[in-house]
Amino acid sequence: MVLSLDRLTKTYANKKAVDNLSIEMRPGVYGLVGGNGAGKTTLMRMISAILEPTSGEVLLDGKNVADMGADYRDMLGYLPQDFGYYPHYTAKDYLHYIAVLKGIPRREAVSKSKHLLDEVGLSDVANKKIRTFSGGMKQRLGIAQAILNDPQILILDEPTAGLDPKERVRFRNLISSFASNRIVLLSTHIVTDVEAIADRVLVMKNGRIVSQGSIRDLLEEVEGHVWEIAVEPSETDKWEAETTVANLRREDNRTILRIISEDPPSDSAVSVPATLEDLYLYHFPTERS
Ligand SMILES: Nc1ncnc2c1ncn2[C@@H]1O[C@H](COP(=O)(O)OP(=O)(O)OP(=O)(O)O)[C@@H](O)[C@H]1O
Ligand SMILES: [Mg+2]
DSSP: OOEEEEEEEEEETTEEEEEEEEEEEOSEEEEEEOOTTSSHHHHHHHHTTSSOOSEEEEEETTEEHHHHTHHHHTTEEEEOTTOOOOTTSBHHHHHHHHHHHTTOOHHHHHHHHHHHHHHTTOGGGTTSBGGGOOHHHHHHHHHHHHHTTOOSEEEEESTTTTOOHHHHHHHHHHHHHHOTTSEEEEEOSOHHHHHHHOSEEEEEETTEEEEEEOHHHHHHHHTTSEEEEEEOGGGHHHHHHHSEEEEEEEETTEEEEEEEOSSOSSTTOEEOOOOHHHHHHHHOTTOOO
């Protein structure tokens, strides 16, 4: 199974939200990272065949997914970033309803829903109305509906937004066990999620993939650009204003700054090993994940 994006472009007014983007995805877990407005949601909506590209195509094994219609939808699971809820439904009724929309036979829908509610930790509240749910609970229900039809291609737009650390671990385990022989694409701002689940990372900026590879490959890019320097505590503001400071810690009466920079920020700077957090700041210096 190969999902190919071929010169995919989406233009709004005169803004290119996705810009001539070509990649090939095979089974595995892909982490899509990028700052606000990078084009992640626009890209995922085109891959999910909800949004028509301005130009270019999404192809599954060489066939344009727009022409595949229901055959493609049957293979696809999608969690939108702005996942809409049905507040008056119970979690169980909601999943049954989605199952009907996805054409899943009743008997299968009932057993699948039960199993999935258990997997996402919502069995206890299966008969509670969604309007009583916390943000994290709604998100977990959203993940359950996305995998209800056992999709070969799973697109999750910010699936871990609103999850607490424990829920995040549960989500990672769920995806890891689900992912074999499937294509899973998930967008996230949370660096540790990518580290824990993704085989490959796609870094998106201004509608393009600016970097891609295994986490190891990407870390290599940043290697040699992460530095530590010791400064007077009173100087930290100046360094923060002028450079990308990934971290700072006090040591005796000095402050140790971790700085992302192509060149050594000072003569006394010491090169240190890069982390994924550094990678994120390297590509998105003005954002904190
Ligand atoms: N319906 C729309 N009409 C006009 N412009 C849009 C529309 N949807 C998105 N855009 C613009 O396209 C660009 C990409 O937006 P998109 O939502 O895809 O980014 P994103 O990477 O998902 O951001 P976020 O991390 O905030 O979710 C932005 O500049 C956005 O303002
Ligand atoms: Mg988005």
